[in-house]
Amino acid sequence: MADDRTTFLLDEDAIPTHWVNIAPDLPGDPPPPPLSPRTGEPAGPDDLAAIFPMGLIEQEVSMEPEIAIPAAVRDAYKLWRPTPLRRARRLEQALGTPARIYYKWEGVSPAGSHKPNTAVPQAYENLQAGVRKLSTETGAGQWGSSLAFACSLFDMECEVFMVGSSYDQKPYRRSMIQTWGATVHRSPSDLTEAGRANASHPTGSLGIAISEAVEVAAQREDTNYALGSVLNHVLLHQTVVGIEAIAQMEMAGDRPDVIVACVGGGSNFGGIVFPFLREKLRGDRDVRFVAAEPAACPTLTRGVYSYDYGDTAGLTPLMPMYTLGHDFVPPPVHAGGLRYHGDSPLVCALVKAGLVEARAYRQNETFEAAVRFARSEGIIPAPEPAHAIRGAIEEAMAAKEAGEERVILFNLCGHGNFDMAAYDAYLAGTLEDPEFSEADMNAALERLPAAPALG
Numbered sequence: 001m002a003d004d005r006t007t008f009l010l011d012e013d014a015i016p017t018h019w020v021n022i023a024p025d026l027p028g029d030p031p032p033p034p035l036s037p038r039t040g041e042p043a044g045p046d047d048l049a050a051i052f053p054m055g056l057i058e059q060e061v062s063m064e065p066e067i068a069i070p071a072a073v074r075d076a077y078k079l080w081r082p083t084p085l086r087r088a089r090r091l092e093q094a095l096g097t098p099a100r101i102y103y104k105w106e107g108v109s110p111a112g113s114h115k116p117n118t119a120v121p122q123a124y125e126n127l128q129a130g131v132r133k134l135s136t137e138t139g140a141g142q143w144g145s146s147l148a149f150a151c152s153l154f155d156m157e158c159e160v161f162m163v164g165s166s167y168d169q170k171p172y173r174r175s176m177i178q179t180w181g182a183t184v185h186r187s188p189s190d191l192t193e194a195g196r197a198n199a200s201h202p203t204g205s206l207g208i209a210i211s212e213a214v215e216v217a218a219q220r221e222d223t224n225y226a227l228g229s230v231l232n233h234v235l236l237h238q239t240v241v242g243i244e245a246i247a248q249m250e251m252a253g254d255r256p257d258v259i260v261a262c263v264g265g266g267s268n269f270g271g272i273v274f275p276f277l278r279e280k281l282r283g284d285r286d287v288r289f290v291a292a293e294p295a296a297c298p299t300l301t302r303g304v305y306s307y308d309y310g311d312t313a314g315l316t317p318l319m320p321m322y323t324l325g326h327d328f329v330p331p332p333v334h335a336g337g338l339r340y341h342g343d344s345p346l347v348c349a350l351v352k353a354g355l356v357e358a359r360a361y362r363q364n365e366t367f368e369a370a371v372r373f374a375r376s377e378g379i380i381p382a383p384e385p386a387h388a389i390r391g392a393i394e395e396a397m398a399a400k401e402a403g404e405e406r407v408i409l410f411n412l413c414g415h416g417n418f419d420m421a422a423y424d425a426y427l428a429g430t431l432e433d434p435e436f437s438e439a440d441m442n443a444a445l446e447r448l449p450a451a452p453a454l455g
């Protein structure tokens, strides 16, 4: 092992050639299928074809263990991949822990997060299908700016519905989206039926913004919809993170005992975890997985496992997932990317099967961890991965208490350079810990769509 190395870098030719598809390795029965919102029957490719190109639909339902990454996508990945793996030596020292902490640093992409890993292949597959324009939602602004960037690479148009609270908190995320040539609207907007129907929610939510973007794509022949998380093909694209991390942990001479990532829709979590999980399921490694989410939007820790719509208006297929109810509007925490009522069906099935442990953290304890990290490692994290940092620090302190040399890996999936309003509030002592409303969740759960019960 290289004793004092901090950064583990791969050459450009180590950019993965294939994505890892976890579906064929999952234990037990296959996950229940998504259901058509029109018929309640299992959704087939036809149900998805109105808004997605066939290339992505094939990836969505594939049972191949690996899927080749198109040459044009690998070429675009060269703009920021492979990303560094770092050992957080200064954080370890600050904590006085015997644990060894590593993080995969995805904030080096042009948009500042892991989101371009899927924005680029999604734009590419749409272009191959002759689609010239994409519509989407964005919570934190990271996904909207990533898709705007990807569309600019392929000379495509892009229209973004940005959740109202983030639109107000992050004016420079809007400017990024516009710099890459895309159009951005505050959601709820008066441009769509879904927006007008939800005008009474001034902060907006991811569920409402998704409805707006889907409505635009379904109505226009030349426009498709792109989703930045939740779906199988999105998590598939993100597995470049975990594939690189396996090689880099080998360079470091260490094997993670636990991997931590935040979960909003599940894509950065699936991206780092699935390649390691596949090895675990094949009996080649022993590792735990921890999903970190906000206490204000505790989908995995407090939601019910049920079929529900992916959006507020009920336009998307019904997915088997933990949900707080599709019209539950989470309080406006700064981790806008984690304000989602549901989660990836794949990640939910793993939580249900006990293969993934979920934990919820409050906003102030999350920022406390983020600031501690910034003051030891230098990088100012986005509020979303600050949840993963909180989880990693908890693991490191537990190792200290147990006198154990635990190896911890977490996904630092984005920087917080455009999130300084949130840091201002934390440093001024005015950051709130919004309460999760059990009553609001119960009311939203009353309105779950009729669907077969899940075991």
Ligand SMILES: Cc1ncc(COP(=O)(O)O)c(C=O)c1O
Residues within 6 Å of the ligand: 113, 114, 139, 140, 141, 142, 143, 228, 229, 230, 262, 263, 264, 265, 266, 267, 268, 269, 336, 337, 338, 382, 384, 385, 413, 414, 415
């Ligand atoms: C930096 C960052 N991290 C995490 C997330 C949450 O998404 P996911 O759970 O799909 O990684 C987002 C979503 O916008 C994000 O911008």
